[in-house]
Amino acid sequence: MRPETPSAAMLSKAGDAAKVTALDPITVEVIGSALASIVDETGEALVRASYSTNIKERRDCSTALFDREGRTLCQAEHIPIHLGSFIEFVPKIMAEKDVDSLRPGDVFIGNDAYAGGGTHLPDIVLAEPIFVDGELAAWTVNLAHHSDFADRGHAHIYQEGLRIPPIRLYRAGEVQQDVLDLVLLNCQVPRERLSDLRAQMAANRVGVRRFQDLCAKHGKAVVLAAGDELLDYAERKMRAGIAALPDGTYRFEDIFDSIDLEESLPLAVEVTIAGEEVTLAFEAPPQVRAGINMTETALLATVYYIVKSVVDPTILPNSGLSRPIHVKAPKGSVLNCAHPAAVNGRVQTCQRVSDLILGALAGAVPDKVCACTNSACTVATFSGVRQDGPEKGNLWVYLETIGGGGGARPTADGLDGIHVHATNTSNLPVEALELEYPLILTRYELVDGSAGAGKYRGGMGLRRVYRATEDCVVRLDVSRFETASWGLGGGGAGGKSSIVFGPGVAPFSLGRGTLRAGEWFAISSPGGGGYGPAEERDTEAQVRDARDGIAFAPAGGA
Secondary structure (H helix, E strand, O other), X not given: OOOOOOOHHHHHHHHHHHOOOOOOHHHHHHHHHHHHHHHHHHHHHHHHHOOOHHXXXXXXXXXXXXXXXXXEEEEOOOOHHHHHHHOOHHHHHHHHOOHHHOOOOOEEEEOOOOOOOOOOOOEEEEEEEEEEOOEEEEEEEEEEEOOOOOOOOOOOHHHOOOOOOOEEEEEOOEEOHHHHHHHHHOOOOHHXXXXXXXXXXXXXXXXXXXXXXXXXXXXXXXHHHHHHHHHHHHHHHHHHHHHOOOOEEXXXXXXXXXXXXXXXXXXXXXXXXXXXXXEEEEEOOEOOOOOOOOOHHHHHHHXXXXXXXXXXXXXXXOHHHHOOEEEEOOOOEOOEOOOOOOOOOHHHHHHHHHHHHHHHHOOOOHHHOOOOOOOOOEEEEEEEEOOXXXXXXXXXXXXXXXXXXXXXXXXXXXXXXXXXXXXXXXXXXXXXXXXXXXXXXXXXXXXXXXXXOOOEOOOOOEEEEEEEOOOEEEEEEOEOOOOOOOOEOOOOOOXXXXXXXXXXXXXXXXXXXXXXXXXXXXXXXXXOOOEOOHHHOOXXXXXXXXXXXXXXXXXXXX
């Protein structure tokens, strides 16, 4: 979704479009819906074919189509932050490789945050060119979060896993076995990685076939021209939505705390609305020796998602929506880091940035903005060696992100125990966890007292209590220990995060520790802020709260 510059391919496409008479809106709408259907189907194919719990159960993956200039044509409604790993991947391939050498069946793999256009290393992207009538017409792209790089340091990116620039994994349909062997050798659970990579390949094949079928039905020139129309349509809707907002500059500040940091970090944004365009200027401290730094593409993905959701959620998710949006952040800061900053936990910061922007926009359109969500991505990663069974002696890695409270809305309570903003994954069922890993969940519940009070209450956080049945190493990525999720319009703050260690468990240092068989710890995610004065909460809602045993966090957070 970066600014577009003319290229030979673009001029060629312009020539194709010139052969097409003006498209009627119905044709454009039909093709747009077909493109959305393609990315949805490729996403379902990826989930159903995958092997790892993180993808098949938690759906930590995304799919998209790009046009032949490398612009986002359509992205499935999966994980907003994954756009950050998409928007530079295809352009990098086209800039660094000989485009004329591309052949049907070529597939590129990559994940690197600096040389690969990614945002962190577990998110591995596969991109495949789509040929129609012997010419490059589009790209099908998917991303899967490979929960593998566990028990690592996060002082810089070289500690965080295998870095892969965009390189060919397949050439004309033939796997490059040496490349695949290199990737798998650097993984802790290669069987999972191989199976998930095969699932990604299967998803790409669906994308290729469906796009080719679409071109066969409507004609390649019509589909390409409709793609251009859809990008322009998204831009027009975004401009119209921004123009409907009151002009002005709106500022908001917050404090970001993390289990990885000894001190909290001040963050701020100024959102300037001027006519049909909006500029977001961020203030942030220098990047840190911890994995919470954001690459520029991670920041852009976060901004585009939030602005779209506030301005007009119906805007098509393509590159056109970004044209009236301008983003500034200091280079080398935690919000726009430079090599070799660590980035593994960047989604923690993305979550805080999301609510930071909402806080600023609340000054312009309070009736279109929810109170602060839990603003966190509460992550627990476990790894160890199987002690018995057919997998005895093999390494295992399990990662999950835990939902929290949603912010109260101007007309409704916040949702309980959900993933918000840039994450959007699913909470893992207890049965799936206990079936596949040497862990038991002794409690899985909503956190009493974590909802921010208000006319409309905030959502409640989640508590999960893990007991290990085998020795394992644990890493936690948690935020909102020191600061609570703020309310709007007089609403109260939500409850904070907490970690409780069972008897004999040494408190984790900077989120890292060990569980012996039989030991346990509990982790609670934050609640969301309330909206409006609590004394205005109607009687029916108060009766429902009493019936459900819902308590509210004190004004300063629980």
